[in-house]
Amino acid sequence: MCEKARVIVRMLQGCNSMNKLRKIHSHVIINGLHHHPSIFNHLLRFCAVSVTGSLSYAQLLFDRFDSDPSTSAWNYLIRGFSISSSPLYSILYYNRMLLSSVSRPDIFTFSFALKACERIRSIPKCLELHGSVIRSGFLADAIVSTNLVRCYSANGSVEIAFKVFDEMPVRDLVSWNAMISCFSHAGLHHQAFSMYNRMGNEGVCVDAYTIVALLSSCAHVSALNMGVMLHRIACDIRCESSVFVSNALIGMYAKCGSLENAVGVFNGMRKRDVLTWNSMIIGYGVHGHGVEAISFFRKMVASRVRPNAVTFLGLLLGCSHQGLVKEGVEHFEIMSSQFHLTPNVKHYGCMVDLFGRAGQLEKALEMIHTSSCHEDPVLWRTLLGSCKIHRNLELGEVAMKKLVQLEAFNAGDYVLMTSIYSAANDAQGFASMRKLIRSHDLRTIPGWSWIEIGDQVHKFVVDDKMHPESALIYSELGEVINRAILAGYKPEDSNRTAHTLSDRCLGSADTSHSEKLAIAYGLMRTTAGTTLRITKNLRVCRDCHSFTKYVSKAFNREIIVRDRVRFHHFAGGELIVIRVLYSLGVLLKLSPQDSLKGKVRETGDETIIDTEVVIMVWNKNITETRKSTKEKRRIQTPEIAET
DNA sequence: CTAGGGTTAG
Secondary structure, three states: OOHHHHHHHHHHHOOOOHHHHHHHHHHHHHOOOOOOHHHHHHHHHHHHHOOOOOHHHHHHHHHHOOOOOOHHHHHHHHHHHHOOOOOHHHHHHHHHHHHHOOOOOOHHHHHHHHHHHHHHOOHHHHHHHHHHHHHHOHHHOHHHHHHHHHHHHHOOOHHHHHHHHHOOOOOOHHHHHHHHHHHHHOOOHHHHHHHHHHHHHOOOOOOHHHHHHHHHHHHHHOOHHHHHHHHHHHHHOOOOOOHHHHHHHHHHHHHOOOHHHHHHHHHOOOOOOHHHHHHHHHHHHHOOOHHHHHHHHHHHHHOOOOOOHHHHHHHHHHHHHHOOHHHHHHHHHHHHHOOOOOOOHHHHHHHHHHHHHOOOHHHHHHHHHHOOOOOOHHHHHHHHHHHHHOOOHHHHHHHHHHHHHOOOOOHHHHHHHHHHHHHOOOHHHHHHHHHHHHHHOOOOOOOEEEEEEOOEEEEEEOOOOOOOOHHHHHHHHHHHHHHHHHOOOOOOOOOOOOHHHHHHHHOOOOOOOHHHHHHHHHHHHOOOOOOEEEEEOOOOOHHHHHHHHHHHHHOOOOEEEEOOOOEEEEEOOEEOEEEEEOOOOEEEEEOHHHHHOOOEEEEOOEEEEEOOOOEEEEEOOEEEEEOOOOOEEEEEOOOOOOO
């Protein structure tokens, strides 16, 4: 290399902006050095892969280069495009390389091309690259084959991803993590767990990435015991203070119904990001605790973390479930006016639910019309649900007609509409629904509930007879029902209400609903005082809701039921709200009415608590219940730490 | 001379 070229290469190594690069480039051209391979590579490298580079300039350089680019030159371009907004170009350059260059792809080329393929969502390209990887013998490279696993996974082909993984000659920790994430994303949570077990058997250690992926699966299937175990492992390998791990832990605890522990993790964090706050707000939202969600939202804004669309989803969810119409509307408005976020279908869905649940059905309808998504069946279905609650036949018919017109009707819609007709004693309408059901051969989704006991998950369906301890469970359930009745439970009379008609025709008369079986089993198999956590796929019916409430009183147990959309938290025969004064580490359990009546208020720098509500003090693993007194207590709120 | 991974709603 001549002295001039050496100087230019040194200049390029120190280059930090496109302006400088352009100057150097013209200098190169003047000196007639633009076909010098080393200089070309350095120019290309800066344009294609540095943060301040320019991919279009890289293309320009590439097109004007008149000898055959080296593999590394191709790699720069393929790499640059693979992480750009147009990954397709990455593939185009890869194809061009194969067809027009003497330079052959190496392991790096495949890594970058696979990364691009992961983002363009094309199974045929995946298969083609897979073939080339095999032919070139690079399948033995752990990174290349892990990229292949990710590629199939991102394209929705879990089976092939697993096959590639299973046949990998060399695997490392990242490969295992990729496979676990793949299962977790695909909703195959138990497969994700079994990968973890296999890792243990093969002596592979886990890291923070493994834990985050597994925690996400725990959150989805409410596997609290598994989640707690992962929390312990995170502490053992000292990654529990990573923001990723902490956020995943908060999400897991909140979705497993343990807000106490979610708050515990939240309090211990040194750094918090949007996801940290969102996880807490969503946690409160899905528990139906709008007031608390709003309080977290205020603290979030005060600590200068910018809320995003998901933040507002959590807020609106909490407001609609707690019946906070005014607050919901307020936050829906500031979402766009103050935070410049555009509401999407899900936000409109929450608003329709907010108005509908509160009985303001006309406003709910208006919301659908003013939204940008008035053809979305979910919104109409939400309205239909509200019409059922408030027994509004006219609007119910409007919603149902719309669903039929959109060809989006399902069995659930028919169930709702049928019960609206029944409630209105409209035999004709009822008959027309039956006809529709027959002609479309629609089946309802079977309901099931599960409960985690030890490391086992027990799943129940309606009138379940499959469980090995079935007989015992039914005799226990009889006993439980009797004790609940003594505590005040009134089983819903199936002959009295309008439900009868629809229940009979749909085969879901109020027999032993799956959550009743799960509760009976939980009472049998856990020691006195243990909290029961039930998860179910549908909504909890009114009778089971009331049943659970009285069981919590009769057996003195906290029972937390997670249904399709929210949590129901029962204790002492009440539906309760957990109010956390997180800056104090104080945890209050009170009824939603108390919360609404403002028995806990934060005014300026102090918090006022009416102590007739039950107070629990949260302190690491110790919870202590203090009995109420009638006087008012004033507690100084200290500065919020580390925000 | 250059590679791979992560968390939130329904």
